[in-house]
Amino acid sequence: MYEALRWLDVPEAFRQPLVESMPDPDRTPELWLALQETCSVLRGDIGSLTSSQRWPDPPLSQRYFYFHAFLTVLPDIRRWHAEQGVSDQISQATLADLGTKVTQLGKQNWLARHFHGSLYRLGRLQFDRTPDGVLEVHIPGDGPLPPSACDESFAQAAAFFGGEYSRAVCHSWLLDEQLRDYLRPDSNIIRFQQRFTVIGDPVVADDDVIEFVFGEGATELPRETTLQRAIADHLAEGRHWHQRTGRLVIRS
Template sequence: MDVKALLRAHPGWLEHLESLGGVDIALPDDLPTELLRLTVPHEDVNAVLAARPEPGSGQWWLAERCVHSLVSTMGRPDDDPPRFPPLPELGPYFYVYVFLAALPHTRAYHRRLGIPEEVSWATLADLGRNMAVHRKRHGSGGLNAPAWFTLHARGLLYALGRLQFNREALDPETAAGIRAAGRPAEPGAHSLGVHIPDFHGPLTPEACDASFERARAFFPRHFPGEEPQVMTCGSWLLDDQLAGYLPAASNIIAFQRRFHLLGRFDGGDTLGFVFGGEAVTAPEELPRRTRLERALADHLAAGGTWYGRIGWLPF
């Protein structure tokens, strides 16, 4: 396959990769064991092994440059490289190999910062989780949203119990909304993004309390110069319309109450998060097995729309 011809559909990204050049990469000697350590689903392991790129091939050339792009911005939230574009022509597991090749660099960065082994591996195990999410969404093997895992590979995101937190710079719109609420907030200031991974059990208040407590100790300890002002979250779980359907004591509503809510955005992926591959456009065809599924389907059937919301809380 002529990989460079394929990349001409993404000229900015190709220019970025060519400007970096390659970096020597080595894949783990015992790939099956490493895949299982990263919680890659068992049904995907053999297919991943069969898709291993050959050294000297076009895919290997591209993997070298993708890894260099990640390593060159390791630990720097203010220096985002171009996003990895979807490249289905390279097969469903190409980016899995990119992240496997980047793994030694990420692990070395974690060790330099004194990140506990338990946190390091819990963070990187999100690779397998997002392969499980891909199967839930599409019914086939692959890695869901490869660009998302660049945060993990670059040392920006950490799993701390039930929640994940990533180091980021506060964007101007969110900063303005926080200032309007009477709290100082400047664009570009250090902040933390809050994320709710799938396949991790109930979103109980106790589990969330423990995660926020860990985050408030973890980041000052390992990134002492950053001093985040706030934590922000952008999620369909913060759509305040859910309060009209779910009990006030539900885990989702309790999670919403932690945040000061700002603007809303298109929540077009809400059905994918909840229903996975069963999501369809006709509300009457959606399953209604749980209170949440009934809420989403009934709201759409009544002509409503679901949104995501941005929320913030003090660090």
């Protein structure tokens, strides 16, 4: 199991606690049974674009429950990726999102997308195949977002998904046009915005913005970067940040 945890980029400090808390038919029979049931649904969902998983309520779904479930079905999704011709490198880059989320609770429905095979990380960006034939673009928060890396990711997506998906959509606070009042026109966020045509109405997303800019559950809003100052000043004026939907063509 340690090898799988390394492959998933699980931070070292969490590896032993995860192994030691793995449900066991003798020590924790109720939890073990819940895990088997959950894994059987996860396995059944592989290859589907939606998830039918209903996660058990606490206390069965203790801190690492969903992590143990994804870990248990790791060989199944890796086998399926290989059958689909997904390279080991893409498989690892995709599934290692689990390792980055080990400190966060409540991410199981997000991670189910990776583990039923709809979402892939291709370079800097993630792409999720939706049932309506559009790719949803997601932006992992693990480094800057230079335009060249995005170009590379979209080119990879065009090749990876072939002609099957030509339209992409992004629902994000990063597409809020109000950011243009605060960030430089050549900042990565503004240049990312310029790829998309914004559609639909704005949706208030102050909590999302606070999570992505100051961290989950942040109560203090430090003003260390241009963006942090922008977010905090805007909110202090009683204004809101919005999630916007943008679309683009990735292949014509």
